[in-house]
Amino acid sequence: MSVTAPAGFSAAGIAAGGAGRPDLALVVNHGPTLAAAGQFTGNRVKAAPVHWSQQVLRGGRVSAVLLDAACANSCTGPLGFQDTHAAVERAARALGHNAAEIAVAATGPMGVRPAMDRLLPGVDHAAEQLSEFGGERAARAIMTSDTQPKTAAVRGAGWTVGGMAKGSAPLAPGLATLLVVLTTDADLPATELDRALRAATRVTFDRIDADGVMSTNDTVLLLASGAAGTTPEPAEFAAAVESVCADLARQLVRDVEGATKEVLVEVVHAASEADALAVGRAVAGNAQVKRAVRAEVADWPGVLAAVGATGAAFEPHRLAVAVNGVWVCRDGAPAAAVAEVDLRFREVTLTVDLAAGDRSAALRTTDLTAAPAARAR
């Protein structure tokens, strides 16, 4: 499991301050190849580590990833970028690598610069602790509000894809950052990694409800070592990457503090996938819908109102809604009795039939709304 499941990688997770919980992770690709691909936040306000890593990824090669869970280094201006640069140079020196091939990711408080007297010695310490069995420790070191480390791996014919993620957060109040590092020992060029990663994130991490808070730090990286000496079929490799991403995404949804329900929102008979997704996101993110799910009430009118606020193609009088498979709304009006729906279990499925085409999409969310006001007091 984790990033050291494939051959050719080592990792470490340490407490950069020397005490306290682990907050700094390092993942090193020992090659022979260093091909890599990355996906980053769509937020136009990007943290310094994102700016740095986007530059690195343009070269298609990554020899190491440094992950700081103690400071997001976001909204810190040119000085914050210098801090990121200094941390990378320190890692390059410690590892004997080219700084231009070292990616960085970070999560934690925004608007403050990292404490360099903690971070720089931490980088040295992490480099000393690198181990081919260090994947689990790295996964623990990137946790913030997460209650559990999140790791996954899939084995192909002579090659492996492994990965770790952090972020109870993309769905929960607070730190909304998603950090993911995927590794493989397959021998593939950066273009192929990029194709597989894009396809996988589109149907996994992009389909968990983010409560409308888009982080400045979201980073998803895929590194290939080529150590297995095997080049898988593109489709087979893409399926493995998607499977690891789906596993991690599901773990993210499960690890949302305070959630009592896991909700699958399915949209069927849409005119386009974009419509299906827009409707799915509107329903998954709707406060009234989430509150009803939490209260174990089949509030299909709330679902219709969420659908009605989108620009998707549909006729209001043809909409249908099922809750846990019971069609409580047909033709935009009441159908089966709401009392027939059993909402006592943790898993809830909301199905919206747009009666407008043959496309569909599914998203995962929870019953937790953006920020329970009571918690902030």
Add this chain to the structure above:
Amino acid sequence: MSVTAPAGFSAAGIAAGGAGRPDLALVVNHGPTLAAAGQFTGNRVKAAPVHWSQQVLRGGRVSAVLLDAACANSCTGPLGFQDTHAAVERAARALGHNAAEIAVAATGPMGVRPAMDRLLPGVDHAAEQLSEFGGERAARAIMTSDTQPKTAAVRGAGWTVGGMAKGSAPLAPGLATLLVVLTTDADLPATELDRALRAATRVTFDRIDADGVMSTNDTVLLLASGAAGTTPEPAEFAAAVESVCADLARQLVRDVEGATKEVLVEVVHAASEADALAVGRAVAGNAQVKRAVRAEVADWPGVLAAVGATGAAFEPHRLAVAVNGVWVCRDGAPAAAVAEVDLRFREVTLTVDLAAGDRSAALRTTDLTAAPAARAR
């Protein structure tokens, strides 16, 4: 104050069930003119009363408005529309009016039809109770989660604009419906009323944060009796309508159960008003920003992250943010110390400078996030 402040109107507010709290209001225009304008929800799933009233308003004449606060009659299909029609016919009979000139508005539970054995006798009872002093009672009868009735009036030179509103709700969890009836004794054609109403709602009711939940029932009506026999200057009349709407909108923001802060979000130096509004809505609706305001923390990076998720024109490294007038962020980086900001008072102002033009916009919201999960338990 309220809808009976101008001459030519009577109103009633009664408990349609005969007992319990008032839940049915009737506002009657005694003329001599019956010109009217209306603005309705942008939700494509519209309640039966909205469908009915949109038809009525096409004629530009309204002799009476029936408001039911016990049942939204939304997502009820053709049968729900028949119920609305029957209630209107009953009101037409009771008042001796033309049914095609009677508007309807409603709020309450969705997905269920109104209890006609309550509603129809209620219509008769309301017609019997009509009084030229009934404005306050009508304003009380349309309350749902509101803790106070909301009324306002402005006097011009020989004419008056009055109004009532309900909806702690556009900003609060739960029933998100905004119902507003404005009245005037000025003598103006429907086209002039329509122009004034559109201009007023655009900068008042459309600029309070609706937490992403768009009601299927939102209705804002403006009725003119002409009883004052005066035709005001268009600009003067428009200013009075805007003033009444602004007063009611402010009352809506104040009456949000559980809110501890009233937040004014100002966006300045935007390239366009649309950009300013988009940024304002993104900030006002952002869960992280609201939570920080509630906790009395000047979380300007959270504001930047909200801005960064929009498509507005700006350069991240030129953004500035002030909290209660203290510029805690300049050039996208820390400026004045966050500790200099005093957030102990109820009123909070967040200012975003996009450094991209000369347009601006302001919105009002509260520190209350969509749906405190704890409340639903």
